[in-house]
Amino acid sequence: xxxxxEVETIKNALELLLVGRxxxxxxxxxxxxxxxxxxxxxxxxxxxxxxxxxxxRGKYLIIGLxxxxxxIIHLRMTGALLWNPAEEExxxxxxxxxxxxxxxxxxxxxxxxxxxxxxDPKEVVGKLGIEPLSRGFTRRALADMLKPHxxxxxxxxxxxEHIAGIGNMYADEALFAAKxxxxxxxxxxxxxxxxxxxxxxxxxxxKGIKNQGASVRNYRGPDGSKGxxxxxxxxxxxxxxxxxxxxxxxxxxxxxxxxxxxxxxxxRLK
DNA sequence: CATTGTCCCTGGAAGC
DNA sequence: TGCTTCCAGGGACAAT
Numbered sequence: 001x002x003x004x005x006e007v008e009t010i011k012n013a014l015e016l017l018l019v020g021r022x023x024x025x026x027x028x029x030x031x032x033x034x035x036x037x038x039x040x041x042x043x044x045x046x047x048x049x050x051x052x053x054x055x056x057r058g059k060y061l062i063i064g065l066x067x068x069x070x071x072i073i074h075l076r077m078t079g080a081l082l083w084n085p086a087e088e089e090x091x092x093x094x095x096x097x098x099x100x101x102x103x104x105x106x107x108x109x110x111x112x113x114x115x116x117x118x119x120d121p122k123e124v125v126g127k128l129g130i131e132p133l134s135r136g137f138t139r140r141a142l143a144d145m146l147k148p149h150x151x152x153x154x155x156x157x158x159x160x161e162h163i164a165g166i167g168n169m170y171a172d173e174a175l176f177a178a179k180x181x182x183x184x185x186x187x188x189x190x191x192x193x194x195x196x197x198x199x200x201x202x203x204x205x206x207k208g209i210k211n212q213g214a215s216v217r218n219y220r221g222p223d224g225s226k227g228x229x230x231x232x233x234x235x236x237x238x239x240x241x242x243x244x245x246x247x248x249x250x251x252x253x254x255x256x257x258x259x260x261x262x263x264x265x266x267x268r269l270k
Numbered sequence: 271c272a273t274t275g276t277c278c279c280t281g282g283a284a285g286c
Numbered sequence: 287t288g289c290t291t292c293c294a295g296g297g298a299c300a301a302t
Contacts, residue, residue, distance in 0.1 A: 276298105
């Protein structure tokens with residue numbers, strides 16, 4: 001599942017591959033991911049445009065085009081962008097072709113992913129919360145964000161209008177690193193807990209990027225490669241494995257309809 | 271406004 | 287073995 005570190009990894013790879021290239025054709029095999037525009041409008045809006053830059057906001061990829069418009073892609077659960085794949089992908093939904101050769105395919109088994117072609121990225125990402133690796137993400141910002149909410153702290157971390165880019169895996173990892181129980185009400189965290197959580201969020205995301213993302217299920221980079229971040233996960237998707245700190249088995253519970261992994265001994269409700 | 275619930279989707283795992 | 291059932295989960299939207 002692509003979260004911030006995975007999308008950042010994809011962005012870095014696509015930057016090298018795509019910037020400067022011009023769309024020559026777009027083939028929509030399944031129109032479900034194309035939002036707001038008809039397939040024809042989407043294709044004609046891309047063909048002839050050059051890619052000027054690629055950025056990330058939360059879990060969204062933003063591909064800037066020469067006419068000032070933006071192709072924005074969210075991979076959701078199972079989406080992947082693959083550059084010149086060696087083999088045919090069975091769940092290819094959209095294909096992008098470029099002048100001078102080169103093909104980028106969008107594949108997505110579950111078809112949850114979405115793509116937009118808009119003049120202003122704000123039309124899609126305008127309501128997202130703060131970037132957790134930006135300077136603005138201070139301990140104070142985190143405290144102010146958690147304070148007005150009584151829901152479980154994990155649910156608060158997953159709210160993209162609070163912090164952008166944290167998903168199920170990295171929320172669990174951050175809470176483990178900060179020794180906070182995922183069900184602790186957001187408004188009940190002590191200052192020391194908030195400070196730990198603030199540091200933990202930055203650490204787990206940075207480590208995730210350093211390890212090229214986590215391939216817990218089917219994440220792949222544009223060259224088809226998997227990430228290594230999951231190899232260093234302490235609790236996420238590790239039910240029954242020993243906690244790396246105390247050795248007790250990692251538990252799985254459901255918090256806000258999401259599978260949640262934690263160490264019942266290291267992460268106590270306070 | 272804050273929060274909870276439902277839905278989308280389909281391969282793979284689990285159960286019989 | 288082969289069929290059926292259940293589950294994962296980000297985010298939009300509806301309901302409370």
